[in-house]
Amino acid sequence: MRDVAVVGVxxxxxxxxxxxxLREMAVDAAMRAVIDANNIELKDIDMLVVGxxxxxxxxxxxxxxxxIADYLGIDGIEAYRVEAACGSGAAAFRAAYMAxxxxxADIALVIGVEQQTNVFFSDITLGLAMAADAEYExxxxxxxxxxxxxLKKLYLDKYSDVSEEGLAMFPVIAHExxxxxxxxxYRYKINVSKVINSPYVAYPxxxxxxxxxxxxxxxxxxxxxxxxxxxxxxxxxxxxxxxSTDRIYLAxxxxxxxxxxxxxxxxxALRRARVERKDIDFFELHDAYSIMAALSLEASGFxxxxxxxxxxxxxxxxxxxxxxxxxxxxxxxxxxxxGATGVYQIVESVIQLRGDxxxxxxxxxxxxxxxxxxxxxxxxxxxxxxxxx
Amino acid sequence: MRDVAVVGVxxxxxxxxxxxxLREMAVDAAMRAVIDANNIELKDIDMLVVGxxxxxxxxxxxxxxxxIADYLGIDGIEAYRVEAACGSGAAAFRAAYMAxxxxxADIALVIGVEQQTNVFFSDITLGLAMAADAEYExxxxxxxxxxxxxLKKLYLDKYSDVSEEGLAMFPVIAHExxxxxxxxxYRYKINVSKVINSPYVAYPxxxxxxxxxxxxxxxxxxxxxxxxxxxxxxxxxxxxxxxSTDRIYLAxxxxxxxxxxxxxxxxxALRRARVERKDIDFFELHDAYSIMAALSLEASGFxxxxxxxxxxxxxxxxxxxxxxxxxxxxxxxxxxxxGATGVYQIVESVIQLRGDxxxxxxxxxxxxxxxxxxxxxxxxxxxxxxxxx
Numbered sequence: 001m002r003d004v005a006v007v008g009v010x011x012x013x014x015x016x017x018x019x020x021x022l023r024e025m026a027v028d029a030a031m032r033a034v035i036d037a038n039n040i041e042l043k044d045i046d047m048l049v050v051g052x053x054x055x056x057x058x059x060x061x062x063x064x065x066x067x068i069a070d071y072l073g074i075d076g077i078e079a080y081r082v083e084a085a086c087g088s089g090a091a092a093f094r095a096a097y098m099a100x101x102x103x104x105a106d107i108a109l110v111i112g113v114e115q116q117t118n119v120f121f122s123d124i125t126l127g128l129a130m131a132a133d134a135e136y137e138x139x140x141x142x143x144x145x146x147x148x149x150x151l152k153k154l155y156l157d158k159y160s161d162v163s164e165e166g167l168a169m170f171p172v173i174a175h176e177x178x179x180x181x182x183x184x185x186y187r188y189k190i191n192v193s194k195v196i197n198s199p200y201v202a203y204p205x206x207x208x209x210x211x212x213x214x215x216x217x218x219x220x221x222x223x224x225x226x227x228x229x230x231x232x233x234x235x236x237x238x239x240x241x242x243x244s245t246d247r248i249y250l251a252x253x254x255x256x257x258x259x260x261x262x263x264x265x266x267x268x269a270l271r272r273a274r275v276e277r278k279d280i281d282f283f284e285l286h287d288a289y290s291i292m293a294a295l296s297l298e299a300s301g302f303x304x305x306x307x308x309x310x311x312x313x314x315x316x317x318x319x320x321x322x323x324x325x326x327x328x329x330x331x332x333x334x335x336x337x338x339g340a341t342g343v344y345q346i347v348e349s350v351i352q353l354r355g356d357x358x359x360x361x362x363x364x365x366x367x368x369x370x371x372x373x374x375x376x377x378x379x380x381x382x383x384x385x386x387x388x389x
Numbered sequence: 390m391r392d393v394a395v396v397g398v399x400x401x402x403x404x405x406x407x408x409x410x411l412r413e414m415a416v417d418a419a420m421r422a423v424i425d426a427n428n429i430e431l432k433d434i435d436m437l438v439v440g441x442x443x444x445x446x447x448x449x450x451x452x453x454x455x456x457i458a459d460y461l462g463i464d465g466i467e468a469y470r471v472e473a474a475c476g477s478g479a480a481a482f483r484a485a486y487m488a489x490x491x492x493x494a495d496i497a498l499v500i501g502v503e504q505q506t507n508v509f510f511s512d513i514t515l516g517l518a519m520a521a522d523a524e525y526e527x528x529x530x531x532x533x534x535x536x537x538x539x540l541k542k543l544y545l546d547k548y549s550d551v552s553e554e555g556l557a558m559f560p561v562i563a564h565e566x567x568x569x570x571x572x573x574x575y576r577y578k579i580n581v582s583k584v585i586n587s588p589y590v591a592y593p594x595x596x597x598x599x600x601x602x603x604x605x606x607x608x609x610x611x612x613x614x615x616x617x618x619x620x621x622x623x624x625x626x627x628x629x630x631x632x633s634t635d636r637i638y639l640a641x642x643x644x645x646x647x648x649x650x651x652x653x654x655x656x657x658a659l660r661r662a663r664v665e666r667k668d669i670d671f672f673e674l675h676d677a678y679s680i681m682a683a684l685s686l687e688a689s690g691f692x693x694x695x696x697x698x699x700x701x702x703x704x705x706x707x708x709x710x711x712x713x714x715x716x717x718x719x720x721x722x723x724x725x726x727x728g729a730t731g732v733y734q735i736v737e738s739v740i741q742l743r744g745d746x747x748x749x750x751x752x753x754x755x756x757x758x759x760x761x762x763x764x765x766x767x768x769x770x771x772x773x774x775x776x777x778x
Contacts, residue, residue, distance in 0.1 A: 001491050001492050001493075021524065023524075053451055054445070054451075055519075056443070056445045056446055056516070056519055057445055059523055060515070060518075060519055060523045060527055061519055061522075061523040061527075062442055062443070062472060062474050062516075062519035062520055063472070063473060063474040063519065063520045063521075063637065063763060063764055063767065063768065064472075065472075065473055065480075065634065065768060066473065066474075066634040066635070066637050066763065066764060066767045066768045067522065067637050069634050070634070070635075070636045070637045070638070070641075075634050075635055075636045075637075076633055076634060076635070076649060076650070076653055077633070077634060078631075078632040078633065078634070079473075079632070079634045079768065080471055080472065080473040080476075080477075080480040080483075080484075080632070080768065081471070081472045081473065082469055082470070082471055082472075082484075083451060083452070083453075083454075083469065083470045083471075083472055084452060084454055084455065084468075084469040084470065085451050085452040085455075087469075088469075091454075091469040094469075095469075095471075095484050095487075098484075098487050098488050098491050098493050099487050099491075101491050101493075102390050102487050102488075102490050102491025102492075102493075103390050103491075104390075104487050104490075104491075126449070127445070127451075129449075130444075130445055130449055130450055130451035130452065131451055131452045132452075133450075133456065134448055134449045134450040135410065135412075138449055138450075242467075243467035243468070243469070244465055244466070244467065245454065245455040245458050245459070245464050245465060245466060245467070245468045246455070246459075246464055246465070247459045247464045248452065248455050248456050248459045248464075249459070252459075260465060261465070264465055374452060374455065375452055375455060378452065378455045379452065379454060379455045379468065379469065
């Protein structure tokens with residue numbers, strides 16, 4: 001097994017791209033990654049893995065591996081799609097990482113892409129629900145939002161000292177950091193009052209606690225670390241990419257507020273990377289809902305159960321805090337094109353580790369963690385990246 | 390990179406399983422593979438890769454990796470789905486193979502599963518068309534069957550000495566071999582007259598030239614070769630698993646009758662396995678339509694362009710012939726639950742290489758090739774397997 005580095009990254013602005021077909025966004029992000037890498041041309045790529053959740057629903061299109069390879073002009077290569085609901089992006093990254101580490105590919109391209117806004121909203125609501133259990137949850141009318149609302153209700157019930165204001169800090173931090181990210185969907189600040197006075201979309205979740213339905217694509221290029229300096233002055237090493245799952249039907253879980261897939265994938269990643277939590281300089285977590293941000297921090301072991309909102313209020317998670325999170329806006333403010341999100345998180349982490357994050361730079365960032373979640377923490381992929389120079 | 394072996398296989402009968410949910414078929418096939426392997430319990434499995442094409446369409450269900458891991462009782466492990474249209478099964482096998490070869494997993498389970506008959510036929514016709522190009526083919530009304538019909542028309546036009554009777558030999562061989570396969574959907578013989586007098590379903594393709602819409606699941610367990618004897622007396626070595634793609638939109642291809650994805654993936658697989666075509670003892674090819682059987686043989690280099698039907702008529706492809714094909718009935722007669730098919734092909738190859746194929750045994754089979762096709766030969770995965778004892 002050889003070490004692997006990220007040698008190129010690309011992303012397009014997350015937005016409502018009504019006019020842009022899925023394939024076109026994917027090609028755009030991929031070309032940006034190819035341009036970002038030095039001395040890599042399209043013809044050098046020998047593997048493409050596409051992360052996408054809803055192509056069949058949104059574009060009447062399966063088979064995105066071959067399709068996007070074709071539209072990139074590199075048909076002939078190995079290509080397929082990996083799907084793990086909203087965790088599809090980082091799961092695709094994991095598959096490509098294993099291929100490069102194992103010597104099956106030398107230059108692998110990972111693209112996360114999702115087009116959600118050019119179909120009826122009801123179709124997307126049903127599509128996103130497919131991350132949950134069709135027979136035990138969807139059939140009873142549970143939307144994906146509704147399942148997360150149950151989590152927030154349980155959380156507020158169990159931890160009586162947690163306030164709505166505390167959970168509201170997660171979207172506040174996300175929006176604060178998105179201001180300086182030209183690829184973010186919502187580049188304006190909000191405050192706690194704005195969040196807790198926004199309407200309920202599924203009680204007790206409020207509008208400003210939810211990531212937007214959005215479109216986007218992001219891409220990374222992987223190469224063996226030993227070759228990385230040929231392709232970039234600032235290689236970023238993949239120290240770990242680890243996946244874990246949990247029971248899908250929420251009611252069947254042992255501890256719904258400490259999702260084991262988050263805990264196991266974090267522990268596996270830390271062990272594989274041979275680092276400790278205190279070594280992590282920033283954490284790109286999966287704040288699809290503010291409650292999920294809190295659960296990620298707590299189940300990952302960065303905060304005691306029930307304490308993440310308080311720590312957020314005390315400033316721990318701002319840039320400059322103990323553990324900056326959502327440094328480019330997170331899912332809430334950068335946006336959440338579901339199958340692309342995991343790749344966006346890795347692209348942003350690479351930008352931080354290169355020292356290219358501008359006003360949002362985490363000082364002295366050496367090691368970053370990105371955590372992509374499929375379903376209600378049902379599939380969790382934790383990636384640890386480190387400066388390579 | 391370490392050598393990898395198949396140490397357990399399982400399959401359920403392909404049929405119209407109206408009453409069986411997708412997840413239940415998947416668990417059934419997986420349990421059969423676990424029982425087939427010695428000294429492997431469910432808890433030993435550390436990775437699950439699911440091959441499935443149409444879960445969103447047929448079961449309102451994405452996220453099949455986590456779902457099936459859960460229903461197997463092994464939630465917590467790494468799991469996701471790989472999709473490459475009808476090539477999803479072997480693409481999932483490829484992903485798991487790389488993980489075991491690279492040391493990322495020790496016991497990996499691959500499940501191919503598809504449930505197609507419990508939804509409206511129009512939905513399945515649209516779903517299968519998603520293997521083609523939504524914007525340039527589906528939008529114009531082309532079904533997947535219709536695209537293959539264009540190929541057959543071109544083939545008959547180009548090779549004026551090819552007869553309908555010659556192409557009809559492929560379904561004849563498939564049905565002949567399915568008689569002895571208890572897992573096959575159609576266990577009866579047909580003759581050439583039956584095929585060429587069956588009605589057109591899309592001119593010039595006739596009913597008995599097409600694989601059936603069907604349901605099924607198949608599973609294999611992979612382990613490092615060095616450990617394989619712990620799990621089976623008859624390990625089968627994965628000599629190669631190679632993927633190639635072609636342009637998806639048929640009209641954009643250079644040579645539509647010699648699909649390059651078939652050629653490239655075959656050549657890569659032979660090179661990786663260090664074997665020659667003459668070493669291949671049998672070939673489980675992707676006879677979704679009789680025309681595709683001919684193109685597979687020709688583009689893979691086992692027959693001159695335009696000659697496969699004649700060779701079939703002369704007996705080359707029967708069991709006992711130069712290159713037995715479809716030894717357990719192929720897609721036509723064993724059935725074609727699309728995302729499961731690639732795994733069925735591998736299961737059947739393992740059974741041949743173990744010498745367990747009964748009346749259909751290929752004498753002295755040492756090396757077998759399985760070729761799974763996604764789209765109209767758009768993604769092709771070629772797997773070469775060898776007796777390990």
